[in-house]
Amino acid sequence: MPSNLKLIINNPHKQIEEKQFFEKEELKIILDLYAKMVSEGSWKDYGLNISSKQVSFSVFRNAAENALYKICKNFKPKNKNLRYLITDTSGKILKNSFDLKVLLKSTNWKRLQK
Numbered sequence: 001m002p003s004n005l006k007l008i009i010n011n012p013h014k015q016i017e018e019k020q021f022f023e024k025e026e027l028k029i030i031l032d033l034y035a036k037m038v039s040e041g042s043w044k045d046y047g048l049n050i051s052s053k054q055v056s057f058s059v060f061r062n063a064a065e066n067a068l069y070k071i072c073k074n075f076k077p078k079n080k081n082l083r084y085l086i087t088d089t090s091g092k093i094l095k096n097s098f099d100l101k102v103l104l105k106s107t108n109w110k111r112l113q114k
Contacts, residue, residue: 020050020052020055020075021050021055022055022057022073026073026100029100029101029104030057030071030100030104033104034046034057034059037059037109042061042109042110043059043060043061043068044060044061044062044063045059045060045062045063046058046059046060047060047067049070052075053074053075053076054072054073054074054075055072055073055075056070056071056072056073056087057070057071057072058070058071059071066089067089068088068089069086069087069088069094070085070086070087070088071084071085071086071100071104072084072085072086072087073100080098081096081097081098082096083096083097083098083099084096084097084098084099084100084103086103086107095107
């Protein structure tokens with residue numbers, strides 16, 4: 001066995017902490033909004049989509065239809081304001097922000113549905 005091998009534990013140079021999903025607090029904010037919209041009768045179903053670039057929470061009026069909106073989190077945005085997005089079914093960005101809570105609270109969902 002070669003004697004020039006070293007065992008390195010917890011190498012700080014190799015640690016990559018990429019978060020590939022919504023964090024717990026982010027998901028709580030989204031699910032609170034979803035519960036409110038379901039109780040109003042606006043939203044009926046949701047879906048999650050995960051890719052290497054972003055994770056999205058899609059909301060549906062009916063399960064058989066296309067998504068009304070997608071609430072997206074970009075993992076490596078080109079601009080800090082593109083961290084969180086609200087897009088429509090065609091992928092057009094309706095709103096964007098660097099703060100999820102501010103983005104969702106400042107969105108007028110009734111006006112977007114028209």
